[in-house]
Amino acid sequence: xxxxxxxxxxxxxxxxGIVLARLLPKKLGYWIIRQGARFARRRxxxxxxxxxxxxxxxxxxxxxxxxxxxxxxxxLELGKTYFDMFHHSRKxxxxxxxxxxxxxxxxxxxxxxxxxxxxxxxxxHIGNYDLAAQWFVANGYELQALSLAEPGRGTRVVNRVRKxxxxxxxxxxxxSLREAVRRLRAGGVxxxxxxxxxxxxxxxxxxFAEPAPLPRGHIRLALQTDACVMVAYxxxxxxxxxxxxxxxxxxxxxxxxxxxxxxxxxxxxxSQIEECIRxxxxxxxxxxxxxxxxxxxxxxxxSRAR
Numbered sequence: 001x002x003x004x005x006x007x008x009x010x011x012x013x014x015x016x017g018i019v020l021a022r023l024l025p026k027k028l029g030y031w032i033i034r035q036g037a038r039f040a041r042r043r044x045x046x047x048x049x050x051x052x053x054x055x056x057x058x059x060x061x062x063x064x065x066x067x068x069x070x071x072x073x074x075x076l077e078l079g080k081t082y083f084d085m086f087h088h089s090r091k092x093x094x095x096x097x098x099x100x101x102x103x104x105x106x107x108x109x110x111x112x113x114x115x116x117x118x119x120x121x122x123x124x125h126i127g128n129y130d131l132a133a134q135w136f137v138a139n140g141y142e143l144q145a146l147s148l149a150e151p152g153r154g155t156r157v158v159n160r161v162r163k164x165x166x167x168x169x170x171x172x173x174x175x176s177l178r179e180a181v182r183r184l185r186a187g188g189v190x191x192x193x194x195x196x197x198x199x200x201x202x203x204x205x206x207x208f209a210e211p212a213p214l215p216r217g218h219i220r221l222a223l224q225t226d227a228c229v230m231v232a233y234x235x236x237x238x239x240x241x242x243x244x245x246x247x248x249x250x251x252x253x254x255x256x257x258x259x260x261x262x263x264x265x266x267x268x269x270x271s272q273i274e275e276c277i278r279x280x281x282x283x284x285x286x287x288x289x290x291x292x293x294x295x296x297x298x299x300x301x302x303s304r305a306r
Contacts, residue, residue, distance in 0.1 A: 014154045014157045014158065015157060017082065017083075017086065018086045018157075018161070021082070021083045021084075021085075021086035021087045022086060022087060024087075026083070026084075026087060029083045029087065030080060030083070033076060033079035033080055033083060034076055036075070036079060037072050037073075037075040037076040037079065038072065040072070040075050041068060041071070041072040041075070047075060047287060048071055048072070048075055049298070050286075050287050050288065050289065051071045051074045051075060051078075051285065051286070051287065052067060052068065052070075052071035053289065053298050054284070054286050054289070054290055055067065055070055055071055055074065055281060055284065057208045057210060057290075057291065058208060058277055058278065058281050058284070059281060070281060070282060073282040074281075074282050074283070074284065074285055077127070077236060077282055077283050077285070078285040080236060081127060081128045081131075081236065081283075081285070084098070084128060084131065084236075084242075085128060085130050085131060085161075086161065097241070098131070098241055098242060099131060099132070099135050099234065099241065099242045099243075099244055100237075100241050100242070100243055100244070101243070101244040101245075101246070102244075102245070102246075105244075105245065105246040105247075106244070106246065108246070108248070108249075109230065109232075109246045112228065112230060112249055113136075113141050113189055115187065116187045117187060117226060117227060117228065118183065118184030118185060118186070118187055118188055118189070118190070118225050118226075118227035118228075119184075119188075119189050119190070119227055119228055119229075119230055119249070120184070120189075120190045120191075120192065120218050120221060120222055120227050120228070120229045120230070121133075121136075121143075121189060121190070121191040121192075121229075121230050121231075121232055122191075122192055122193070122194045122218050122229055122230070122231055122232075122269060122273070123191075123193060123194070123195075123231060123232050123233050123273070123276070124193065124194070124195040124233065124273050124276060124277055124284060124286070125193060125195060125196070125284060125285050125286050125287075126233040126234070126235055126276055126277060126280055126283050126284050126285075127233060127234045127235035127236055127242065127280065127283040128234050128235075128236065128242050129193070129232075129233060129234055130158075130162065131234055131242055132232060132233070132234035132242075132244050133145065133162075133167055133191055134162075134165045134166065134167065135234075135244070136189075136191075137165065137166040137167055138166070141189060142168065142188065142189065143167055143168060143189050143190070143191050144168045144170055144176075144179065144180055144183055144188065144189070144190050144191070145162065145167050145168065145169045145170065145190075145191050145192065146170060146172050146176060146177075146180060146190060146191070146192040146217075147159060147169050147170065147171050147172065147192075148171060148172070148198075149171050149172040149173065149198070150171070151171055172198075172217070177217075177221075180221060181221065181224060181225055184221060184225035184227045185225050190218075190221065190227075192217075192218055194214060194215055194218060194269065194270070194273060195207075195214065195273060195277075195286055195290070196214075196215075196286060196288055196290070197212065197213045197214060197215070197288070197290060198215045198217075199213065200213050200293045200294070201213065202214075202215070202216075205263065205266050205267060205270065206267060206270070207270055207274070207290065207291075208274060210291050211291070212290045212291050214266075214270065214290070216262055216263075216266050218269070219252070219261075219262050219265045219266050219269065220262060222252050222265070223252050223254070223258070223261060223262070223265070226252075228249040228250060228251055228252070229249070229250045229252070229265075229269055230246060230247060230248075230249045230250070231246075231247040231250070231269065231272040231273060231276060232244065232245060232246045232247065233245055233276045233280070233283075235280040235283040236283065245276070245279075247272050247275075247276075250265075250268060250269060250272070252265050253265060253268070
């Protein structure tokens with residue numbers, strides 16, 4: 001997905017994780033993940049520090065201890081998300097009812113998917129968005145996922161798993177964007193992430209009231225093809241199942257000024273993304289800086305010394 005990819009680990013570690021997730025019982029797998037989350041907090045590992053830094057923008061009212069606990073919970077939920085993604089087969093995805101949804105939201109989404117107009121499903125890195133995409137595919141809807149233009153080895157491993165589950169994964173390029181335009185004009189569905197900077201030199205847009213260089217490609221596609229945009233996320237619930245939430249479709253507003261339309265509609269979509277993150281902050285796992293460039297000093301009034 002555009003700007004997507006939270007797999008900061010190298011390919012060998014990801015392959016090991018996939019093997020263990022398929023072999024270990026869930027209870028043991030979750031116990032190991034819980035110990036790892038506690039260790040990440042104690043040692044202030046980069047994974048923990050990045051989640052904490054980003055979550056501080058979402059929950060600025062939290063004091064140090066509460067923010068630490070939220071970031072630890074985010075590490076824990078991230079680990080469980082990946083474990084579940086690799087632990088369960090595509091068949092189990094439907095057979096074990098791992099995913100629940102609001103029937104009215106799902107009926108509305110199906111109507112959009114089956115209409116002659118295209119739809120761009122966008123989301124943040126909340127919970128198990130891969131599980132949601134695979135569930136769409138398992139229900140008979142073909143998806144083209146726009147992913148990072150230059151994915152690392154770890155992301156390429158995960159992309160192979162996604163393809164094995166029926167997703168069409170296309171790193172962003174001129175060719176894949178042309179394919180996306182054709183698909184949308186034919187009434188197809190595109191899926192992509194919108195909460196990670198693709199290029200830190202892009203013009204900033206307001207995100208949680210602070211400027212951030214987030215992507216606008218999904219808005220350009222929607223304006224070009226007359227597609228609607230639909231925000232969705234999939235978060236794990238206390239009972240271990242995942243709850244799919246699908247927001248109302250967003251129709252692009254047009255003023256005749258293309259650049260103004262891009263900026264205005266980008267903010268409208270990000271407003272819903274912010275709402276989703278606020279609904280489930282402990283499930284938001286963005287492992288890249290958003291409001292600063294990589295390598296720049298991190299600053300927050302409650303930041304922990306490393």
